[in-house]
Amino acid sequence: MKITGIELRRIAMPLRAPFRTSFGVETARDVLLVRVVTPEAEGWGECVAMTEPLYNSEYVDGAADVLRRFLIPALPEGADAIAVKRALKPFKGHKMAKAALETAVLDAQLRARGESFGSYLGASRERVPCGVSVGIMDSIPELLDAVEGFIGEGYVRIKLKIQPGWDLAPVRAVRERFGDDVLLQVDANAAYTLADARQLAKLDAFDLLLIEQPLADDDLIQHAALAKLMSTPICLDESIESVEDAAAAITLGAASIINVKPGRVGGYLEAKAIHDLCVAHGVPVWCGGMLETGLGRAANVALAALPGFTLPGDTSASRRYFATDITTPFELADGHLDVPTGPGLGVEPIADILDDVTTAGEWIKL
Known part of the structure; x- marks a missing residue:
């Protein structure tokens, strides 16, 4: 598949309400989109890096720079998604930028042959x-x-962000208000240390599905130690950047559940490999989210439809975060989202809306 050019487009997506985690507050998404153009079809990829390097080391300006200077020039002639993954491997890190480029190539490839x-x-x-x-x-x-509203909308699982000082009380309050039938889990975004093990173990009383990434992203050993001190299953997020990381976590006993975020691991091909590994070892996986637009959400919903994704993911409806999405909005029905069946992602940006939210664009001819 010959690529004739690539567009890097920045868009500004205000959130319906501020979204606060242990590492900061987001009020808007500065999104980098990648559009790959071939004679047969176009493809889109969404970079999920944040404006600042708070979730991990990547950030939007850095992603645009590494794409422009290194990743796009490294594309092989006649590239398909597998060849792109191979060509980008020598460059260290920058998984979110790689994922956006690989996804755009894969979208174009699949659109050209009519496959979803x-x-x-x-x-x-x-x-x-x-x-x-x-x-x-x-x-x-x-x-x-807020939780009452989301349950009323039909969401089948609630995830609470926690941090030191905001953990036991909110979890207890949600359990007491909504009962034991609500599927409930928590996410610490690496806000604790092993010294907090006694406090974290108190969460065992609330019958949680899991606790996500309680400790530092680079410490599987400490997570393995914590897993022995809690009955609540440990799920890893930031710690898993590759299939090798997932294998190490499983071997060490650092995680009994894994959150797969395609942007974090370098793309949907690697995400599929992690899924396959976890299925082989009997480890449940679920699809995480990074406040994606409809483009990223479409790909995530397709991934979440794989057989090993046995837990509900963070694949929320478009209106969870955005008053207006750049694609036809994803709408919740009976707690579920439909998997797109059209070629490629099965969705595409609505031109007028995309133009309205665009803040910058760059065309790179190949």
Whole structure:
């Protein structure tokens, strides 16, 4: 597949409400989109890096720079997605930038041959159950109101962001208000240390699905130690950047569940490899989210339809974060989202909306 040019486009997507985690507050998404153009089709990829390097070391300006200077020039002639993955491997890090480029190439490749993302990846379902991530709030009453709203919308699982000082009380309040039937999990975004093990173990009383990334992203050994001190399953997120990381975590006993975020691991091909590894070892996986637009959400929903994704993911409806999405919005129905069946991602940007939110663009001729 010959690529004739690539567009790097920046868009500004204001959030419907601030989203607060242990590492900061987001009020808008500065999104880098990658558009690959070939004689047969165009393809889109979404870079999920944040404006600042807070979730991990990547950030939007850095992603645009490494794409422009290194990754795009390294594309082989006649590249397909597998060849792109191979060509980008020598460059260290920059998984989110690599994922955006690989996804755009894969989207163009699949559109050209009329195959959907779900079919290519091996999806086994036509729709996927959806959870929702609830940020840290100013008060417990505010949190309870938010959770009540999401349950009313039909979300089948609630995830609470936690940090030291905001953990036991909010979890207890949600359990007492909504009962044991609500699927509930928590996400610490690496905010704790092993010295907090006694505090974290108190979460065992609330029958949680899992605790996500309680400790530092670069410390599997400490997570393995914590897993022996808690009955709540440990799930890793930031620690897993490759199939090798997943294998190490499983071998060490550092995780009994893994959150797969395609942007974090370098793309959907690597995400599929992690899924396959986890299925072989009987480890459940679920699809995480990075406040994606409809482009990234379409690919995530297709991934979440693979058979090993047995837990509801963070594949929320478009309106969870955005008043207006850049694609036809994903809408929740009975707690589920439909898996797109059209060629490639199965969705594409709506031109007028995309133009309205565009802040910068660059065309790179190949």
